[in-house]
Amino acid sequence: MSDFAGFRRPSLRPGVRSGPTADGGIEFTYLDGRRFVEFEFDAGRAERFQDFVAVLAGGGLSAAELGAAFPGSPQEYGEMLAALDEQGMIAEAEEAAEGGMSGVSAYAHLRRHADRVRAEVRSPLVEALVDGSVTRGQLIGYAVEYWHITHLCPRALAPALARDDLGLPVWEKLMHFYMTERNHDRMMEKSLAAVGVPRETLLRAQPLPATMAIMASLGVYAYNFPLALISTLFPMEEPEPEFLELFRLRCAELGLPEGFVRPIVSHSDVNEDEAHEAVSLDLLADFPYLSTETVRECAKAVADVIEQRARLDAEVVSWYGAGGELRDFGHHGYPTQAGKALTCAPLTSLA
Amino acid sequence: MPVNFLPVKPFLRATVRIGEKGEAELHTPGGVLEVEAPEGMGQRDFLRLLRLLDGSRTIGDLERETGLDGEAVREVVEPAVVWGLVDDGAVPAASSGLAVLSRLEDVLNRLLEDLVFAGPFWREVLERPETLQRNVFFGFGLENWFFLFRENEFDSAVLALAESAELRAMLNDFYQEEHRHDDIVLRAFQPLGVTRDDLLRARPLPTTTALIKTLSWWARTDPLFFVATIGVLEGRLDSDSDGPDGRIAYDSFLAACDRIGLEPAFVEPMRAHARVNAGHDHGSVSRELFARVPGVDAETERRWHDKAHLFVEAYAAFFNGILEHYSDPRRPLLRTGDI
Numbered sequence: 001m002s003d004f005a006g007f008r009r010p011s012l013r014p015g016v017r018s019g020p021t022a023d024g025g026i027e028f029t030y031l032d033g034r035r036f037v038e039f040e041f042d043a044g045r046a047e048r049f050q051d052f053v054a055v056l057a058g059g060g061l062s063a064a065e066l067g068a069a070f071p072g073s074p075q076e077y078g079e080m081l082a083a084l085d086e087q088g089m090i091a092e093a094e095e096a097a098e099g100g101m102s103g104v105s106a107y108a109h110l111r112r113h114a115d116r117v118r119a120e121v122r123s124p125l126v127e128a129l130v131d132g133s134v135t136r137g138q139l140i141g142y143a144v145e146y147w148h149i150t151h152l153c154p155r156a157l158a159p160a161l162a163r164d165d166l167g168l169p170v171w172e173k174l175m176h177f178y179m180t181e182r183n184h185d186r187m188m189e190k191s192l193a194a195v196g197v198p199r200e201t202l203l204r205a206q207p208l209p210a211t212m213a214i215m216a217s218l219g220v221y222a223y224n225f226p227l228a229l230i231s232t233l234f235p236m237e238e239p240e241p242e243f244l245e246l247f248r249l250r251c252a253e254l255g256l257p258e259g260f261v262r263p264i265v266s267h268s269d270v271n272e273d274e275a276h277e278a279v280s281l282d283l284l285a286d287f288p289y290l291s292t293e294t295v296r297e298c299a300k301a302v303a304d305v306i307e308q309r310a311r312l313d314a315e316v317v318s319w320y321g322a323g324g325e326l327r328d329f330g331h332h333g334y335p336t337q338a339g340k341a342l343t344c345a346p347l348t349s350l351a
Numbered sequence: 352m353p354v355n356f357l358p359v360k361p362f363l364r365a366t367v368r369i370g371e372k373g374e375a376e377l378h379t380p381g382g383v384l385e386v387e388a389p390e391g392m393g394q395r396d397f398l399r400l401l402r403l404l405d406g407s408r409t410i411g412d413l414e415r416e417t418g419l420d421g422e423a424v425r426e427v428v429e430p431a432v433v434w435g436l437v438d439d440g441a442v443p444a445a446s447s448g449l450a451v452l453s454r455l456e457d458v459l460n461r462l463l464e465d466l467v468f469a470g471p472f473w474r475e476v477l478e479r480p481e482t483l484q485r486n487v488f489f490g491f492g493l494e495n496w497f498f499l500f501r502e503n504e505f506d507s508a509v510l511a512l513a514e515s516a517e518l519r520a521m522l523n524d525f526y527q528e529e530h531r532h533d534d535i536v537l538r539a540f541q542p543l544g545v546t547r548d549d550l551l552r553a554r555p556l557p558t559t560t561a562l563i564k565t566l567s568w569w570a571r572t573d574p575l576f577f578v579a580t581i582g583v584l585e586g587r588l589d590s591d592s593d594g595p596d597g598r599i600a601y602d603s604f605l606a607a608c609d610r611i612g613l614e615p616a617f618v619e620p621m622r623a624h625a626r627v628n629a630g631h632d633h634g635s636v637s638r639e640l641f642a643r644v645p646g647v648d649a650e651t652e653r654r655w656h657d658k659a660h661l662f663v664e665a666y667a668a669f670f671n672g673i674l675e676h677y678s679d680p681r682r683p684l685l686r687t688g689d690i
Contacts, residue, residue: 007642289445
């Protein structure tokens, strides 16, 4: 009876007809008589079997209760249900889903979870901006990594557009979001051109490991777990006005040109104007149900992206602060000292 | 993208308290947030509004009960939704995985009767196997081999299913159980003089490729729908029970082989494969998996019913394509290129 191992309330499938046969048995027909099965009973037991069939059709009993209500041996019970099932005549009557929550509740849950995670991480880059120890190289390095994110973004999002299990409204919103994210790297290129880093150079550069990890995570979610992609959009897209204010201040102090700062601020403004941080909510609101485990996995993804972003801030400080320049290893070789600062210094503990 | 989401009946996921200086505080499991009334709204109205966000009142109700206009209500509610402090308090709307699979089975059962068992391949095999070209039987074996050979393409695509650890583990077990099933069937082709090398040079019928690629695409883009098809592909109706007119399901292929006395050297490896699947109870895989699916929403279920038609069309074409191609004894058993 392994077929029914997971059935909570096995029942006769709606649409299956049953009726007495001439010799006191019961026949079952399904699909206009193309599926058919008949049972014969000892004369004294026919009525009790008819009662059982009515109970089976009602679908009101649990699997255990149904077994107990069967007027024959457990072996006969197994044989009868297996014979009915072979003709496709058995269905699950338990309609209720397990646990879970609406997409809007899931968003609220994720958002509160994100706030708790944020309280636990620190950003060495923000600290360097606050205490004024940030260098010109680190500020440019931040812009380079920001360029990598915008440059990789369409590739990270695109796999979600192939999914066919999200519903049309969600697909259309993802397509719209994809379109708005295209060419954002061009804005960052203007910024970097102002400090002498042309597009061709950027195209040869490798991102920092944390930048890669963030974009790889989003990309893999897009392929394999689009709900986690949707969930991680808000921690990626939230405006950071205090950060930008400090960024502008330190850029001015270090003599970085306005042409470098302006596009970065503009990109942030675009995200804010287009309410990119609300994309997660807008998309999740289209899901009437998410399982508890799904939301838990999305929460892990959100927490992870927040931690990866903190790591990225740390990596910007250590790589670009230790003499690491643009990561074009093909042309310039590998600066081992900066690599050691990046990978061997105790970055792991950001708390 | 405009923020167009506003819950029908906003529900504040925090307790409203008044701080020492009369300020409004929202107490959440994650901490305390101090919140201020928007410009132009009195503190009393603000607090009253917050306390009425209990998931039982619409925006209209809130306007009436507070005397605030809709814009003022939205000015409080909208940002609170974005911050994750207010949701719709809605009961999630979904059906159990098995209830949804049961209804899908109903659609599939009917389509199997209409398109597969009533189709030319199965009618001939079940009713007049002795009139068929022997190549049809061999072709069935060969096209099944192509399917099994490429089964990794779709089975592998769900190995990393993200939403459920238990489903993921079961799908990995299933993958292992299916692995190298093509090799079991391979032995059937020895009496035909067809080697593994010959098969590697050959290509399947377009109807076989269509089924393989369609399943592979769904495994990647709608994994749970793919999971729902496994029960059909692995032959839930694989017993030897007879219907009223003697028609039976998949292993009736073996019965037909026996009936016309086809070479045991071809038939027995095919039977061995059927036996292995029955031993693993592979016909129940969809049910075993869906018993672990906590819920499926109505729109998803509707889409699956639509897709079920496409699936059974491809499945019927897989069988009927075999009859069409292999009925002509002038055609070689294998279609190979020059490369």
